[in-house]
Amino acid sequence: MSLIKSISGIRGTIGGKVNDNLTPLDVVKFASAFGTWLQNNKNKKDLTLVIGRDARISGGMVSSLVTATLQGLGINVVDLGLSTTPTVEIMVPELKADGGIILTASHNPKQWNALKLLNEKGEFISGENGAEMLAIAESEDFNFAEVDDLGKYETRDDAFDIHIQQILDLPMVDVEAIKAKKFKVVLDAVNSTGGIAIPMLLDKLGCETVKLYCEPNGQFPHNPEPLKEHLGDICELVKKENADFGVVVDPDVDRLALIDEKGEMFGEEYTLVAIADYLLKNKNGVAISNLSSSRALRDIAQNHHSEYFASAVGEVNVVTLMKEKNAVIGGEGNGGIIYPDLHYGRDSLVGVALFLTYLAKENKTVSELRAGYPSYFMGKKKIELTPEINVDDILTKMEKEYQNEEVSTIDGVKIDFENNWVHLRKSNTEPIIRIYTEAKSQEEADQLADEIIAKINSLI
Structure with a gap:
């Protein structure tokens, strides 16, 4: 079992010994450290944090601990409940909050959970800020609020609606073109929150959704990392249902993998390639991925007389370079789509909407689309x-x-x-x-x- 303390958050397995695993005491310590760091760096008295969680089994417990700790520091909490990483990222600036915490261990198995830390822009905190937060955790220099100054608590149940509406309002998402095609889509959401959010989006886009593992109960039916060796069930179901394609997301819905109409993997690396192809056809600009992502993105950018740059590995590094280069599109080869016209975070929902738009406009099958890209x-x-x-x-x-x-x-x-x-x-x-x-x-x-x-x- 493990506890991994990094600049972007705290990740570990539930249970076990303090400092070795993500125990309740560790959750409280690191939530206290992040809240204290925010208080030290904000010139205001009333701070508000947005929190949300994926559907993993430990999520309710961890959320309760984080919420109570923040209130104990005098910080107000807006709780989105079951949510996705990109939805929390969207809601932080939407609610003019001072930061956010996403409770998810992403593609890790069910034993794991994590606290992922966001700044007031709804973006992952920088390496420098993360190091400051970890130093506070090490010192345990916390100052909790007195009884009259405890933080307030409220819940919101409209976050998915807000997130989806922002996607539908994007000029590059052609809702009417998608609706006209009446796509049939199979969805594997690994029994987490993608099973709530993705069908809501597909319904708004006039698609028929065939649900596979969409009950948000945290009982992952297979390894939750969306790799070929874990996705035999959806590949079979796409063929059985004569669907147009399949969509696979990880538990916190920031990685997007696609299955073509023949039940074959589109390739995680090629999710970003296809969406960049669509966007760069319509607007010359810069595409960004990390150094370990496929060369195919560079090839597509060059085909469209656009520039390509590679960052160090890690979402924070990709985002930093995207801002520096004013990129049109960016992301990571693991199916992480970052579309800055919406927000600077990996987002499977906007990825699905942009891919559907491209598919509708190209009038091709998914396998035909994939065949047009260089194979690596x-x-x-x-x-x-x-x-x-x-x-x-x-x-x-x-x-x-x-x-x-x-x-x-x-x-x-x-x-x-x-x-x-x-x-x-x-x-x-x-x-x-x-x-x-x-x-x-x-x-x-x-x-x-x-x-x-x-x-x-x-x-x-």
Whole structure:
């Protein structure tokens, strides 16, 4: 079991020992630290935080602990109840709140939960701010409110309606074009809150929804990470129902995977590619993903005479570069769509609406759409490290070894060859070097990874 304290939030398994797991005492400590950090950095007396949770089993307990702790600090709480990560992100600025906490462990199994921390813009707090918050947690320098100054508590049940209406109002979402097609969509929401929000959106867009695992009870019927090996049921159901395509979301609805009408994976990397293709056809601009995402996005941007840039891995880093470059679209290759005209956060709902618009306008099947994109294949391997190995030294040697290629060192070492690439990153949580490769075939991607591993071993 684990407790992982990072700049963006606190993640751990429920139960066990304090400081080793996400116990009630740990929840209270880190909620206190975030609330105290906000109080230290805001020039106002009355602070308000928005909270929401996915449907995992521990969510109600964790939410009660967070709510009571914030009230104990004198902070007002607006509780959205069962929600999604992008919905909470939307509601923080909508309600002019001072920040937010999303209670979700994203794609982790049901044993896990987490506190994800948002600033007043509804965006994940920066690395610097996260470090300040963790220092407060370490010191436990909290000052709780006296009885007359306890925070107020209220609930809202209109957050999904507000989120969906903002999507429908986007100029690039063509509601009438989608309605005219009467799409039939199968949805796997892994028994979490996507089972509430996505059908609401699809109904507004005139689509028929076939629900699979849409009961928000937190009993995940399969591993909740939306990868091919976990999605056999929806692939079969799409074919059985003669549906136009399938939609898969993770428990907090910030990752979007698609299944074509033949029951085949569209490819998580290609969710962002397809949506960028649609947007950049209509507006020249910049597309952003991270260094470990597919080269296909760069290819699509170049096809549309647009620019492409890659950030360090992590949503905060993608968003920072998107703002710097004033990007039209961005995200991560794991199916995370960030559409800045709505908000700077990964959002499966806006991803679904933009994809449906593109599908309606192109008048193609999903498989035909996918066939129009360059095919790349990814390999993911790792090297186990021993204590005497200096990872930074290895990465420096690899950078020098391939200095005649296109090399980026903003996040580990990424080497871009003419027809493939490799990205080497030191893990923050395990004693390993992660090795990501991409090439025109799976065999080539795996072979490149093996060659790089051999090269690293020769340098150790």
